[in-house]
């Protein structure tokens with residue numbers, strides 16, 4: 001089974017990915033907990049050029065072109081699928097990924113890139129069985145990660161995150177594997193919402 005967690009910054013993806021991995025492990029499954037960008041050389045390049053390439057990288061877009069940015073994310077993902085995701089699924093393991101190509105669609109689309117091009121670019125990526133979209137108002141997510149953010153850039157970050165949230169919700173209408181989870185609830189309640197859907201899926205398999 002291949003499971004993905006998506007959502008804006010601070011939505012609770014990493015928290016829920018960890019809890020979900022523990023849930024499967026407690027039931028005797030072999031779990032691979034992974035994330036994007038990955039820790040491969042491509043992922044490191046993304047962190048250097050896009051994410052930490054100055055705060056402007058995160059806020060106004062990378063120093064590189066938006067297209068180059070999208071291609072880098074796709075290259076990282078190609079390695080992720082080829083070296084880790086597909087082999088792990090073939091070995092019968094449960095794979096849980098903290099972000100996947102839906103992040104590229106939501107964020108790069110918010111940068112102004114063409115959605116169809118982004119979808120085509122990511123067509124190689126093996127489809128997950130289920131994607132949990134942790135949805136919550138930007139105000140709440142930014143409260144949760146307040147200490148990580150830069151006050152002076154608050155408005156710009158807020159506006160980008162608002163657009164990304166909107167995009168995620170539009171994507172959820174296009175991709176039936178995406179399930180919207182109310183991430184406003186406490187950690188335990190969000191976890192229980194996720195488990196309820198996982199149990200349904202396991203019942204169907």
Ligand SMILES: Nc1ncnc2c1ncn2[C@@H]1O[C@H](COP(=O)(O)OP(=O)(O)OP(=O)(O)O)[C@@H](O)[C@H]1O
Nearest residue numbers: 008009010011012013014015016144185186187190
């Ligand atoms: N349901 C919740 N209610 C309140 N706080 C939460 C909840 N879930 C997570 N948090 C807290 O919010 C912060 C962000 O959570 P987390 O790191 O899991 O988010 P994330 O989606 O992985 O963020 P990022 O996209 O930046 O990696 C953490 O301090 C976490 O403890």
Ligand SMILES: [Mg+2]
Nearest residue numbers: 013014015098
């Ligand atoms: Mg995280």
